[in-house]
Amino acid sequence: MTATLQPVLSADAMVRDAAGRAFDDLAADWFRSEATFPDDAARVRKRQALLNAVAALGFADALASPDAREAWVDAASILRAQARSAAPIDMALLLATGDRLASIAGDPSLYECAADAGLPGNAQAVLALALGRCLQICAALEAALDLSLQYVQDRRQFGRPLARFQAIQHSLAIAAEELAASTALTDLALACMVREGCASARLPGLLDAAALVLGHAIDVVYDASHQAHGAIGFTREYPLHRHSLNLLRWRDDLQRLRGGELRCAERLGDAALQAQGVWSAVTALMQPGDRHD
Template identity: 45%
Template sequence: MINTEGMVAETAAKIFTDLCGREIPHQAEAGAYPQELWDALVENGLLLAWVSEDNGGFAAEPDEIFGAIWASVQAASPVPFAETLLANHMLDQAGLAPASGSASFAFSGADIPFGGQVEQIVLFDAKQGTISLFDNPADERRHVDSLSPDGATRFDPAGKAALASAKTNFTGRAFEALILTVRAVQMASAIEAALNLSIAHVSEREQFGRPLSKFQAIQHQLAVAASESAAATMAATQAASACARNGNDPAKAWHEAVIAKVQISHSVEAVTVPFHQVHGAMGYTQEYDLHHYTRRLWAWRDALGNEHHWSRLLGAELAVASPDQIWKGVTTGEWIAS
């Protein structure tokens, strides 16, 4: 599940409410990093929440971690909160100390979210079965185009000395499950936030003497978007629950994570089109809040492989499974072995 009421999630939500007002994402895009927000997250130990007590963390349950990530997206937070949480968790799985500052992850050649901002990069080498920590000097960051306001870079470890490196028992499949689950939670949260913004807008704005929400066409568009939002939240919740159930071996949650990524990625166009349409021209202005959610959704849809990529991988596995195996996976969560 996605626990938004536990101590970790509630602490995160309060920090984002207090220190990430609607002006913060706009200021961040203009180059003003929200240092006060980041310092509050550090001082409250939230960046170590997904780290074991042996490594200085407090080993929070995954459902609370997902609740905290949910809160960060609701606030359109422009800091690498989820990325640092996940990077530190990856280091912890190899018995390594957490990053000394902000961090992101490099995996399977994918673009690195927040790569232009973070101080360190955690690299997972699936072939070698190793986790390594690298510095990310500002003058060596290779930026790539990104729809997300968070930006992205590429990272090439060739010729670079790792600050720390160790073997891990986690497989590439396990890390795929973790990363896809985090992204699914982020995407579902962004869809819900944009939906709420759209509902508020059509309730407040009037046309021809009555609120936009009274027009049948508007109602229909938002009804479709609300259905997609509910489906996205359910898919993310299923993936989060599977990840929590299989905390010692996230690879067992791979199918739920992939299904969530596919489902929510399919929802992105179905929701972002009506969100922008019901906002009219305002939905496309830089000063308004909507794009902080929709641009991230468009970027996250393609990050780590879009819905077609993961559908092919999932379909290839299910094609060689028996009907009984598929039914057992759907009804019990015990999927076929890879």
Template identity: 40%
Template sequence: MSDQDLVVETVRDILSAHEPFVLTPERCWDEGLWADLAAAGLTGVGLPEECGGSGGELADAVAVVRTLAAGSGAVPAAEHLLVAGPALVEASLDLPPVEEPISAALTGEVTAKASDEGRDRFVLTGTVTDVAWTGVARHLAVLAAPPAGLDGALLALVDASALEASRVVNLAGEPRGSLVLDGVKATGAVLSPAQADRMRARYALARSVQLSAALEQVLAWTVQYAGERQQFGRPLAKFQAIQMELAEMAGEVTAAGALTDAAVQALGLGEDYAHDVVLAAAAAKVRAGAAVEVVARRAHQVHGAIGFTQEHRLHHLTRRLWAWRDEAGSELSWSLELGANLAAAGTGELWSRLTRVV
């Protein structure tokens, strides 16, 4: 058994003790699941040991996020392990204790000015929007406009525990709010434009990883149900119409998974391939988002009325699919990003760049 297989098995064992539940304002995340993951060292996977993490490779962190997404785990693992944590490490900022959830704030209008408390100290003013796990995350990695005279963006680490967040949730019930930063003190580091783009691409890729895993699980459940459910004396899977729907779902899941895996591989190549990471993440997010429409609809059609009930497991993933599809940039926004970047290469390099990315 490989180290990655061991990670997946450990996450599954922990998930087995935490059944998915409908999120409510009173219970907006699975605190017990997060505590068990932290106790097993899984909230530091993929983050360097010298920075306070558990070590391991990017693929290990991706495996944790994929397994939790497929199991409807209501915890901020994707933001923590694939976006905020790595960005702080790459910017040489101190990583908070990995037992404390970290999220990322990449949209909104926030400006920064230098503080007289030190070279890496700043004061932030403005509002961050569409922040995942507001009210849950103890820390935020915020992208802000840098002080006057500096190019790029400022990555700032903010203590979010004392900030009041708006009470907004996505379709799955996961907190997605806004935070007002009114003279908030933070440590920070200036990123180049390429580094800031890479962080945004990481967020899109994190959602793509979650989407791909959830799509795969929905397909598996649907195939199982079609094989077990009897209609007119034979399993649903024996009907040609159902077989065609399952085949269409499988094609979408395979395409989304292939592009997501390619983007993860590009990210693992390092900063020298930062531009490829943005394009690969864009392609993955577009393809995974497009797959949601087909897979979720077909899954509910095959399951029939039972799939729409609160008691059935299907909605725990399909509601997340519909929500995650619109987060970290829509298909339209990433399609425009992908098209503009490929077109900028010129006709002479279009094909080579396109095949290198996807």
């Protein structure tokens, strides 16, 4: 028994770093190919968002075939690494458009760009996009928490580091718990994708669950990380804002890709009603299908 008990997924930092560089190369290529775009702010904004969509969809397409499922592990590493690095958003450019809402949201949502490109017609691609957003959200949650943990060690008030205050410890502990739940659920969905592919009957339900659990985790981490940082976290010069703004935008994408937060909840609730039990529905959704190898 013990010998056969291996994790379905395991993280490898070196693979992640290499994958992150590969993603950057891909992004650079895409920008070069789009060099003929008029260089106004709206175009740049649109292009940035479309880059995200194409990059994610490119992975999804490459990985949709049954032969290429294993490659999802690499794709996950790429998405996580890119999300962790959180390249700075060119806010001066965005603010120049005068569109304050857009400046807060960062750029038009992936969902709208995907819709423009006719992607929602491809249900499996949309699932891949949603899983990609889950992976990015987990990476950004972890990055925001890591920044907070470092900050509360460095920052001293009342003669001691903030980390010595129990109120701070508990607030960040709760944030870490939500991150752990988010990562566990995302890894479960990723394992489902790797094992069963985009056509898995379980994948939509797991992504609905992720849209709810990650959605809540973002609230908790957004609150705790900014509270721990004080005013510095609410500036453009300190990196926390990149993760926060990404989290807010990616949550919007994830939930809209799934039709909205309430639809996710209602679909899972209907599954429980159909199974005549919450517990029956949960165990069924977590049980690997017959399709896996």
